[in-house]
Amino acid sequence: MNARLPPHTITKMVDEQAHEFRVATAAYRGPEVFAQEMEQIFYKTWIYLCHESEIAKPGDFKSTQIGTRPVIVTRGREGGIHALLNACTHRGATICREEKGNTRAFVCPYHGWSFRTSGELIGIPDDARYPEGFNKSDKNLKSVPRVAAYGGLVFGSFNPDVEPLETFLGGAKQHIDLWLKRTAGSTYRVATSHKYGFDGNWKFQAENVYDGYHPGFVHRSAFNTVRKFEGSFENRELHAAVRQQGYTRGYPEGHGTLEAGAPLESGGIDPAVRDAYNTQLKTLYGEDGAAEVLTNRQFLIFPNLTIFDFNIRVIQPIAHDRTEVYSYPLMIDGAHDEINANRMLDAQTRVGTAGILSADDIDVFAGGQNALRTEAFEWITLSRGLGKEEVKPDGERVGVYSDEAPQRAFWRKWRALMAAAA
Ligand code: FES
Ligand code: FE
Numbered sequence: 122m123n124a125r126l127p128p129h130t131i132t133k134m135v136d137e138q139a140h141e142f143r144v145a146t147a148a149y150r151g152p153e154v155f156a157q158e159m160e161q162i163f164y165k166t167w168i169y170l171c172h173e174s175e176i177a178k179p180g181d182f183k184s185t186q187i188g189t190r191p192v193i194v195t196r197g198r199e200g201g202i203h204a205l206l207n208a209c210t211h212r213g214a215t216i217c218r219e220e221k222g223n224t225r226a227f228v229c230p231y232h233g234w235s236f237r238t239s240g241e242l243i244g245i246p247d248d249a250r251y252p253e254g255f256n257k258s259d260k261n262l263k264s265v266p267r268v269a270a271y272g273g274l275v276f277g278s279f280n281p282d283v284e285p286l287e288t289f290l291g292g293a294k295q296h297i298d299l300w301l302k303r304t305a306g307s308t309y310r311v312a313t314s315h316k317y318g319f320d321g322n323w324k325f326q327a328e329n330v331y332d333g334y335h336p337g338f339v340h341r342s343a344f345n346t347v348r349k350f351e352g353s354f355e356n357r358e359l360h361a362a363v364r365q366q367g368y369t370r371g372y373p374e375g376h377g378t379l380e381a382g383a384p385l386e387s388g389g390i391d392p393a394v395r396d397a398y399n400t401q402l403k404t405l406y407g408e409d410g411a412a413e414v415l416t417n418r419q420f421l422i423f424p425n426l427t428i429f430d431f432n433i434r435v436i437q438p439i440a441h442d443r444t445e446v447y448s449y450p451l452m453i454d455g456a457h458d459e460i461n462a463n464r465m466l467d468a469q470t471r472v473g474t475a476g477i478l479s480a481d482d483i484d485v486f487a488g489g490q491n492a493l494r495t496e497a498f499e500w501i502t503l504s505r506g507l508g509k510e511e512v513k514p515d516g517e518r519v520g521v522y523s524d525e526a527p528q529r530a531f532w533r534k535w536r537a538l539m540a541a542a543a
Contacts, residue, residue: 126157128540135536136500142507142529143500146493149322155441162424162538163188167269167276167289169426169435170194170204172449174273174310180223180238186437187277192265193217193227194275195238204265204277205240216262227262236262272297273309274426292372292517293422300428302414304453305401311433311449312465318445319483321490323425323438326446327531329482330421330434331369331379333522334505336478339485343477367417369506369526373516375423375534377527380416389466390459398460421527423534431464432472442490448472448479503528 134145148154168187175183176196183194184207191207193216209216214231226243228235235244240262245251267278269286274297276286287294301309319326329335337344367381402411419429427434437445450468452461471478492498506524513519520526 124153125160125543126153126539131157131536131540135532137529137533139508140504141502142504142525142532143502144532145500146496146498148535149324149490149493150441150496152441155438157539158438159188160543161541162535163438164190164279165283165538165541166280166424167267167278167283167286168424169422170268170275170277172273172309172311172433173202173270173275174308175221176202176275178223180225181221182217182219182224182227182238183221184217184219185435187265187279188438190279191215192277193262194277197239198237199239201239202268202270202275203239204268206263206265208263209234210242210260210262234260240264272301274422289374290422291374291376292370292515293374293376293378293420296378296418296420297428299414299416300418300430302402302406302410303430305398305456306405307454307456310452310454312452312468314447314449315468316445316447317479317483318439318443319486320442321444321483321486322441322493323436323444324531324535325486325489326436326444326482327421327425327427328528329486330419330427331377331527332525333367333369333379334525335482335485339481340478343481346477367522369520369522369524371510371518371520371526371528371530373530373533375531376421377530378418378420379522379527380418381522390457390463394457394459398457421531423531429472431467434472442494444486503532 134148136143164187170185170192171183171194175181176194179196179198179200181196185192185194193205193207195203195205197203207215207217209229209231211229211232211234214229216227216229216236218230224238226235226237233246234242237243242257242260245257265277265279266281267283269276271286271290271294283289290297367379369377369379371377399411399415402414406414417430419427421427425436425438427436432451433449435447437447439445448468450465452464470476503525506520506526507529510518510520510524510526518526518530
């Protein structure tokens with residue numbers, strides 16, 4: 122393991138004063154900081170694993186990662202959720218090479234050891250060749266010690282003493298609850314992911330999720346393109362972004378949101394279908410409640426889970442200068458086909474791999490990483506709205522749409538975890 126950067130070095134990287142909030146470019150650079158992020162953040166706190174709908178049936182599994190550790194999430198025969206290290210206890214081969222599927226058991230491709238989806242070792246070929254007293258019971262796949270779910274979102278933690286999931290979620294819980302209400306009493310089902318990668322630090326993508334400052338600039342040409350298609354769903358939302366009405370929020374737990382001021386209608390679909398959906402929401406939650414539910418909302422659950430109205434994105438750090446992003450369209454179970462088709466269209470055309478917005482952002486992240494490669498450039502600034510935020514008693518800070526309030530919440534949490542005792 123890399124040498125640990127001492128707390129005073131970490132603390133100095135996030136410099137908060139009354140007139141300025143600065144982050145050292147060193148925080149985005151180099152394998153040392155990255156290794157410490159894995160140890161102090163990704164292996165210490167809760168990390169999103171999958172949506173419950175991806176492992177609905179016994180035997181269902183999905184491959185993912187916690188930090189850079191490969192993990193399989195499974196639905197056991199008994200119905201429980203398990204998270205297992207994707208490494209064979211014989212000689213360490215990757216036991217599951219598929220992205221997702223359903224199986225009775227995992228059979229290691231190297232020498233054929235087999236394991237139940239709960240991780241239990243069930244077979245060793247020709248095991249009579251092992252010595253008397255060879256202990257099989259400690260050769261089960263290694264479990265991620267803590268697994269918990271909230272609102273269909275499954276999280277795991279390598280820290281057995283991690284705080285309860287709901288405490289960790291803190292201020293983000295209310296946003297998850299509102300996002301769940303968009304199903305109008307049903308549940309979400311995630312579709313297959315789109316994946317993209319960029320040569321840049323994972324925190325560039327994290328900081329961008331709720332950045333209301335950039336759309337009118339980096340996405341200007343995209344807006345001009347879709348402006349030609351007046352009336353389409355994408356067009357309405359993009360205009361809302363340019364108008365810069367709404368709020369940003371940062372929470373002491375490190376989470377943050379961006380909310381557009383105007384309720385987002387499901388504009389690209391048949392008006393009768395849209396009206397029926399909106400009426401259903403009004404019946405369930407009242408006029409004001411429905412408007413709140415329909416407000417365009419995008420938020421980050423610290424450190425790397427993004428929730429948009431119509432999709433979930435997972436920011437997967439690969440190295441200090443390499444990141445992969447998995448974007449999962451969210452379908453509503455039992456909703457009208459047009460509603461789900463519109464959701465899929467949004468994922469494909471706007472925020473997915475080939476989406477009109479993602480391409481702009483990725484270009485900036487890679488360029489930013491270039492600039493940050495030089496140590497001659499020492500600080501970046503996240504001061505927009507600093508000192509102008511409304512501070513609530515529970516520590517929530519509310520800014521206007523283009524303020525950098527959520528980014529500051531992210532960095533305060535980053536600093537606290539990175540500088541904490543190992
Ligand atoms: Fe898996 Fe040998 S490494 S059976
Ligand atoms: Fe963007």
